[in-house]
Amino acid sequence: MKKNLISTMILILTAVTALFAQNNDERIPAKGFAVYEENGHFKPYEFTRHVVGDHDIQIEILYAGICHSDLHHVFADWGEEKYPMVPGHEIAGRVVAIGKDVTRFKVGDYAGIGCMIGSCRHCDACKHDLEQYCEEGAIMTYHGIDRYNGNEYTQGGYSNTYVVTEDFAIKIPQNADMSKVAPLLCAGITSYSSIMQAGIKKGDKVGIAGFGGLGHMGVQYAVSLGAEVTVFDITEDKRGDALRMGAVRYVNVNNPEDLKGLDKTFDFILSTIPAKYEPIMYLKMLKFDGQLGIVGLPAFRNMPAITVADFVLPGARRKVFGSQIGGIKETQEMLDYSVKNSIYPEVEIIKADGKQIDEAYQNVLNGKVKFRYVIDMKTLK
Structure with a gap:
């Protein structure tokens, strides 16, 4: 009982803090782990997220999956990258603040973020629920440029919080196994x-x-x-x-x-x-x-x-x-199907610690993971 009361108080305090920042047009402080150079090691990194807009939600990140794509970006396997970089596009967490026009989420809901956080919404691909193929370019969850928020450089889920438009957030059922949900998003x-x-x-x-x-x-x-x-x-x-x-x-x-x-x-x-x-x-x-x-x-x-x-x-x-990931509609369909049929990744949970993330990356490179590492972002100090 005492534990539940403390958790509720923390949730309320987080929501009030987020709302205060929103009302004062202050960027939201965030922290996580980043690499500062190509092939670098993970180290603590503090940065900020944009304010919660009218159609945005703020998520307290509970778990973040480590995808092989994260390694490709960290190591610049697919071309030049920008550092410091906070990877992570498999994100599961709890809603702690919402914009005034949000209708799909309320504070306390579980929500997820996958590989993208925005698109043009009006091209042929977007109209067919294929936002990942947006003709103006889908906005990636990290290593991307968010053209709807001052062209800021996006940072990913190896962090404690994220702000995203509700249309690109995935509703996670309350009965889902939260420690295993994140990898479903990629x-x-x-x-x-x-x-x-x-x-x-x-x-x-x-x-x-x-x-x-x-x-x-x-x-x-x-x-x-x-x-x-x-x-x-x-x-x-x-x-x-x-x-x-x-x-x-x-x-x-x-x-x-x-x-x-x-x-x-x-x-x-x-x-x-x-x-x-x-x-x-x-x-x-x-x-x-x-x-x-x-x-x-x-x-x-x-x-x-x-x-x-x-x-x-x-x-x-x-x-x-x-094929590249899936559109938002199909991602929601997949998540609902997975939870309903108890289809989850097999995961190994690690702490939010730079050394442990480095070791996980090396194990992924060597094929020594069964089958997905997930970072418990609640352990972030």
Whole structure:
């Protein structure tokens, strides 16, 4: 009882403080962990968020997932970056303040933020609930420029608070397992969206290539739809995990015996692989009119390739498509489906500590995580 009373008092105090800052047009103080240079280590960082606007909500961040994309940005694998950088686009927390015109949230609700916090709202992509493909550019949760708030440089979820327009926040059901929700906002929606695009149904033969953060979510969604799932990875370490999650077969691609007899056997293969590999190997495994969905994006220096000849010859009558996360409407659909069906990532919780985040990054690089690190931002000092 005493513990609940203290938590309620802290929530009220946080909301009052946020409201005071809003009414006085003062930027909201924030703190978290940032890298200050390419390949740098995580260190404490203090900064500010913009004020809570009429249509905005302020979230107290409770948990933040570590996505492989975070590593690519920290290490500038996809091009030049700006530092200091606070990564994190898998965010789950509690609403502590709302703007006067907010209708979808109230103080005390759970809310999440994924990879983007804004878009133009009027281009063809946005009108079709595909804000991630906004023709004017989706505004990324971090390492982005927020053109609707003074062109400020966005900072991510390895921090204690975030301010976002309610239209780009995801409602988290009160019965959700909050310690596991955050990775659904990237790993979950990325795998879910591509599986939905492929139209997977009961009895389909589905391959999941790469059994990490995205891949283990893809397995769970495909199994829940009644598909017969095969997992592809490069080690033996996760064979038991794949079978436990409902896969009927595990293929170690470094073992030639495991690969025998797989050509022309799959309706759909989802590639979540974030490193260099041979896409043509998976293309050959598809049946006629089968589909290869690609969501993993390796570093530019390790980018795999498919030639035109590959499409015309061994890839004839096979379809290849790429997919980026999902729109806000679909992300909400995914989250509701996941909670309803108890589909969550398997996570390892770490403290909000620079050294622990550094160690987690190294383990992700070495493939030694099962399956997602989540930072408990409540431990931030």
